[in-house]
Amino acid sequence: MSILSSNGAYISTLLAESGCADHCFGTAEAHPSGPWLEVKQVHSARVITAEQWRPGIEADGLATNCIDTRLAVKTADCAPLLLLDPFRRAIAAVHAGWRGAVQGIAAEAVRLMGERFGSRPEDLLAALGPAIGPCCYEVGPEVAVQFRNWFPERNDLHRRTRIDLRLALSRQLRAAGVRETHIDRTDACTFCGGAQFHSWRRDGAAAGRMFSVIALRRGG
Numbered sequence: 550m551s552i553l554s555s556n557g558a559y560i561s562t563l564l565a566e567s568g569c570a571d572h573c574f575g576t577a578e579a580h581p582s583g584p585w586l587e588v589k590q591v592h593s594a595r596v597i598t599a600e601q602w603r604p605g606i607e608a609d610g611l612a613t614n615c616i617d618t619r620l621a622v623k624t625a626d627c628a629p630l631l632l633l634d635p636f637r638r639a640i641a642a643v644h645a646g647w648r649g650a651v652q653g654i655a656a657e658a659v660r661l662m663g664e665r666f667g668s669r670p671e672d673l674l675a676a677l678g679p680a681i682g683p684c685c686y687e688v689g690p691e692v693a694v695q696f697r698n699w700f701p702e703r704n705d706l707h708r709r710t711r712i713d714l715r716l717a718l719s720r721q722l723r724a725a726g727v728r729e730t731h732i733d734r735t736d737a738c739t740f741c742g743g744a745q746f747h748s749w750r751r752d753g754a755a756a757g758r759m760f761s762v763i764a765l766r767r768g769g
């Protein structure tokens with residue numbers, strides 16, 4: 550499993566090989582086209598189902614088992630997480646920055662898919678797309694210390710340090726019951742990865758956003 554670059558977008562081989570969903574992690578060079586459902590992202594740990602959706606609703610993740618509903622999240626340094634249950638035929642799209650990660654949004658998506666769609670964590674496939682990497686993601690101690698549950702081996706979280714957001718999210722998925730071999734992630738860094746990515750930290754308030762999209766495949 551790996552995440553490949555395809556026409557400027559990133560594709561998880563793990564999700565693609567399941568054959569029952571279409572997805573991509575868009576970049577600054579590759580904009581997937583709509584329509585899709587998206588939420589007003591607020592750096593929370595709230596994940597909603599498509600049937601709970603209404604215009605302007607605040608959340609950071611969407612889940613559905615409806616074949617006609619494409620889900621999208623937008624990011625620029627934060628991590629896009631796509632989830633697929635190939636057995637119960639359900640999907641989720643999650644936006645996870647540090648706030649969402651430390652509040653447990655990846656685990657919440659797994660929990661919600663179980664509650665609403667009967668998804669078993671061990672069946673879920675997960676993919677983490679381009680995000681700011683540990684090479685560039687420096688945070689202050691007030692943020693770093695909140696990752697101590699996910700990095701118990703580290704003794705530097707009381708000072709300014711670098712954080713691997715995708716590693717924290719992977720560990721959170723593992724703790725929620727997702728198999729190690731069912732977690733795909735790219736190490737591509739939005740901050741130092743060049744113009745193919747939008748980066749909020751690098752480009753400031755003018756930074757564009759990248760869309761990550763997933764949809765169940767009809768008859769897949």
Ligand SMILES: [Zn+2]
Binds near residue numbers: 684
């Ligand atoms: Zn970097």
